[in-house]
Amino acid sequence: MANATAIILAAGEGTRMKSNHAKVSHKILGKPMISWVADAAIAGGCTRVIVVVGSHADEVRAIVSEAYAGATATVECVEQAERLGTGHAVKVALEATGISDGPVVVLNGDLPLVTGQTVAAFAESVSGGNAAATAFTIVPPDPFGYGRIVLAADGTIERNIEQKDCTPEQAATLTECNAGCYAFDGALLAAHIGEVGCDNAQGEYYLPDMLEILKSHGHAVRAFHCDDWREGLGVNSRAQLAQLTAIARDRINEQLMAAGVTFIDPAQAWIGPDCTIGRDTIVWPQTHLIGTCHVGQNCQLGPNTRLTNTSAGNDCVIDETVAIDAVLENGVDCGPRAYLRPGTHMLDNSKAGTHVEIKKSTIGRGSKVPHLSYIGDTTMGEGVNIGAGSITCNYDGVHKHKSVIGDNVFVGSDTMMVAPAEIGDGALVAAGSVITEPVPADALALGRARQTVIEDWAPVHFEKLRAQK
Numbered sequence: 001m002a003n004a005t006a007i008i009l010a011a012g013e014g015t016r017m018k019s020n021h022a023k024v025s026h027k028i029l030g031k032p033m034i035s036w037v038a039d040a041a042i043a044g045g046c047t048r049v050i051v052v053v054g055s056h057a058d059e060v061r062a063i064v065s066e067a068y069a070g071a072t073a074t075v076e077c078v079e080q081a082e083r084l085g086t087g088h089a090v091k092v093a094l095e096a097t098g099i100s101d102g103p104v105v106v107l108n109g110d111l112p113l114v115t116g117q118t119v120a121a122f123a124e125s126v127s128g129g130n131a132a133a134t135a136f137t138i139v140p141p142d143p144f145g146y147g148r149i150v151l152a153a154d155g156t157i158e159r160n161i162e163q164k165d166c167t168p169e170q171a172a173t174l175t176e177c178n179a180g181c182y183a184f185d186g187a188l189l190a191a192h193i194g195e196v197g198c199d200n201a202q203g204e205y206y207l208p209d210m211l212e213i214l215k216s217h218g219h220a221v222r223a224f225h226c227d228d229w230r231e232g233l234g235v236n237s238r239a240q241l242a243q244l245t246a247i248a249r250d251r252i253n254e255q256l257m258a259a260g261v262t263f264i265d266p267a268q269a270w271i272g273p274d275c276t277i278g279r280d281t282i283v284w285p286q287t288h289l290i291g292t293c294h295v296g297q298n299c300q301l302g303p304n305t306r307l308t309n310t311s312a313g314n315d316c317v318i319d320e321t322v323a324i325d326a327v328l329e330n331g332v333d334c335g336p337r338a339y340l341r342p343g344t345h346m347l348d349n350s351k352a353g354t355h356v357e358i359k360k361s362t363i364g365r366g367s368k369v370p371h372l373s374y375i376g377d378t379t380m381g382e383g384v385n386i387g388a389g390s391i392t393c394n395y396d397g398v399h400k401h402k403s404v405i406g407d408n409v410f411v412g413s414d415t416m417m418v419a420p421a422e423i424g425d426g427a428l429v430a431a432g433s434v435i436t437e438p439v440p441a442d443a444l445a446l447g448r449a450r451q452t453v454i455e456d457w458a459p460v461h462f463e464k465l466r467a468q469k
Helices: 033-043 057-067 086-097 116-124 168-173 186-195 209-216 238-258 457-467
Strands: 005-010 048-053 074-079 103-108 133-138 147-151 157-161 177-185 221-225 269-271 287-290 305-308 321-324 338-340 351-354 357-359 368-371 374-376 378-380 391-393 403-405 416-418
Touching: 005 033, 005 086, 033 048, 033 057, 033 103, 033 116, 048 057, 048 086, 057 074, 074 086, 086 186, 103 116, 103 186, 116 177, 133 209, 157 209, 157 221, 177 186, 177 209, 186 209, 209 221, 238 269, 338 351, 374 378
Parallel strands: 005 048, 005 103, 048 074, 133 221, 269 287, 287 305, 305 321, 321 338, 338 357, 351 368, 357 374, 374 391, 378 403, 391 416
Antiparallel strands: 103 177, 133 177, 147 157, 147 177
16 A cells, blocks of 8 residues: 555544643543554554644644654644634645645544554555545444444445434434544545535535545445444543543553453553563553553562553562653562652662662662662662662752762661762661761771760659659
C-alpha cells in the first residue's frame, strides 16, 4: 500500500467533556487520545498523518510536536480556523498539504481503540479500485445514537440513515452502524471535496455527504466492517473516557497474560500501550506503568507501584514504589514506599528500602540504602551500606552539589554528608556524624560532639519541673 495518508479530525470543542483542555488531549493509560490514533495510523502504514486542529490548537500542536519529532512518518498539524464541519476540515487539510492521490483514511481524534492492523485494512479497502470510498462500520451491542447503514444487494452502501431519521422499525432492525470514519481514493476525494454543500440546519459541511456525491459520479461506495466493535468507539464524556480506559486496560493486560505475565487482579493494573513486561513477572494490584516502561522477566511489580518512563531488568522487586525516569538493572530491590526521582540509576542487586528517596544518583552494585534516607546528586560505588536516616545534603539554598562515595563504604545511621562530599573506598563513617571534609580511603570519620554524662541528674531535674505545676 503506497502513499497512504491519515487525516485525523481533532478540531472539535468537546463540550460534553466539561474541560479547559482539548478533548483529544485527555489521556487513556497516561497517553493522550490523539497519540493513540496517530500511532495506529503510523502502525497501519500511513506515511503521512495530518492532524486537523482548531479548539485549543496550541495545546494539540504541542502534544503532536513532542510525541512525533523523530517519527518515521510525517506527522503535522493543519489548523481549521473556522470550524464549519467535518467536510470543511478535510478540505482544509487537503488544500494545506496538497494531498491528491493514494488512499486517504479520515479518523476521529477521539478513537483511541482503533488498531494499526485495522487502519491498514481500512486504507487497503480503497486501494484496489473496487471502491471510491468506504465507511467504517461496526455492530455495537447498543446501536442507539449511531447512523445506520443500508446495504444494496451488491454490497455497496445504499443509504446512511442518521439516528434521528430512523423509523422505529429501522432503529430496531438496522444494526450495521456508521462509526464516523471514512477511507477515500485520494484523487477522487480531492476532485470532489468542493462539492460538499452546507444546505442543512447547522450550515455545516458534512463529510458523510461525500458518499452520495461519489455515487452520483458513478463510483462505488462500500462498507468497511470492523469485527471488533470497540475499535469504533469514541469519547464524548468523562464517563466514556473511563469506559474506554477500562477496555484498553483489559486489552493490554490480556495480551501480556498471553505472553507469560501473571496478574493477581487484571482489573487493578494499568499498563500503558508503550510498555513491555517480561515473562514470569508478577503484577500485583494497584500497579501503574506510564509512558515508556520496560520491565524484565521474573520481577515482582507492586502492589501500589507507579513507574513512569522507567526501565527495570530481570529479577527485580518493586514494592510500593514511585519511580520516574529511572533505570533499574537486574536484581534490584525497591520499597516498600520508595521514591526514585529522575536520574536514578540502580545497578545490579542494589537496594532502595523503606521510605528512601533517591534523585539523580547512581547506586552501585550490591549497595544498599535500606531505610529512611535521602540520596541526591551522588555517585555511589559497589558494596556500600547507608545507615538509616542518612542524607546527602546536596542543596545550599542556591546550588546543587555532587557527592562521591567509593566502594565498600559503611555509613552509620543518622549521618549528614554535606556536599560536595567525598568518601574514599573502604571508609567507615560513624553514626550521627556530620561530614564536611573529604574522608580518605579506609579511614574512620567521626563528626559528632563528645558525649557528656552527669549521673543522678535526671531525678532532680524532673522534681523541679513537677514543683512548677
